[in-house]
Amino acid sequence: DAGITQSPRHKVTETGTPVTLRCHQTENHRYMYWYRQDPGHGLRLIHYSYGVKDTDKGEVSDGYSVSRSKTEDFLLTLESATSSQTSVYFCAISESNFGGEQYFGPGTRLTVT
Amino acid sequence: RKEVEQDPGPFNVPEGATVAFNCTYSNSASQSFFWYRQDCRKEPKLLMSVYSSGNEDGRFTAQLNRASQYISLLIRDSKLSDSATYLCVVNPSGNTGKLIFGQGTTLQVKP
Numbered sequence: 623d624a625g626i627t628q629s630p631r632h633k634v635t636e637t638g639t640p641v642t643l644r645c646h647q648t649e650n651h652r653y654m655y656w657y658r659q660d661p662g663h664g665l666r667l668i669h670y671s672y673g674v675k676d677t678d679k680g681e682v683s684d685g686y687s688v689s690r691s692k693t694e695d696f697l698l699t700l701e702s703a704t705s706s707q708t709s710v711y712f713c714a715i716s717e718s719n720f721g722g723e724q725y726f727g728p729g730t731r732l733t734v735t
Numbered sequence: 736r737k738e739v740e741q742d743p744g745p746f747n748v749p750e751g752a753t754v755a756f757n758c759t760y761s762n763s764a765s766q767s768f769f770w771y772r773q774d775c776r777k778e779p780k781l782l783m784s785v786y787s788s789g790n791e792d793g794r795f796t797a798q799l800n801r802a803s804q805y806i807s808l809l810i811r812d813s814k815l816s817d818s819a820t821y822l823c824v825v826n827p828s829g830n831t832g833k834l835i836f837g838q839g840t841t842l843q844v845k846p
Contacts, residue, residue: 664836
C-alpha cells in the first residue's frame, strides 16, 4: 500500500470554526489531491497540487483553501466550517498527471454541527 | 446531466454469477478511463484501466465504446469478496490528473 496518512481520521466541529485536515505521504509523489465524497455525488475534486507551493482549484473549491510547503504534506483548511461541508475527505497522490492511477489515503470523516 | 453516470444498484447476485456494469460519460473528448473499487468505509483503489481494445485481468473484463460513450465492467464467477462499490472514472483531458468519478455501482454477492 502507498504510504499515505490522513489526520485526524474523525472530527466533529461546530459551524463557524476553522478546521485543518492533513495529508502526509512518504512516496515522494509530485501530485496530491483533496476530494470529498458525499452520497449521490461520488468523489469530487476540491483542490490539487502539482508541486511545492503550486496548487489549483478543483470542481468544488469554494469554502476551502490548501497549502503545500513540503512535498510530503498537503493541508486542507475550512476557514469557517458549515454544515454543508460535513463529508468524508480523501487525499490522493500520483506520480504523474497523465492517466488515472491515484493512491488514496484512508479518509477523514468530518461532521459539522 | 452528470459527466459520468452509473446505475447505483445495488446489484445482488449469487456466487458464481456473471455480472456487468455500464457507465456513460458526457465529454466525447475524454482521454482515459478506469474502474476503481471501494470497499465499505474504505478508500478507493484502482481496479483496472480501460483501453479501446478492451482488456482483461483474470475474472474482470473492461471495455470502452467511444462511439456510444460508455464503459463496461464484466465480472465472471463472482466471489463473496467481490462485494464492493465499483467506481467508473474518466480523465477528460489526460494531462491534469483531474479525474471525474461516477457515484459508483454497489455489488453484493450472496452465498
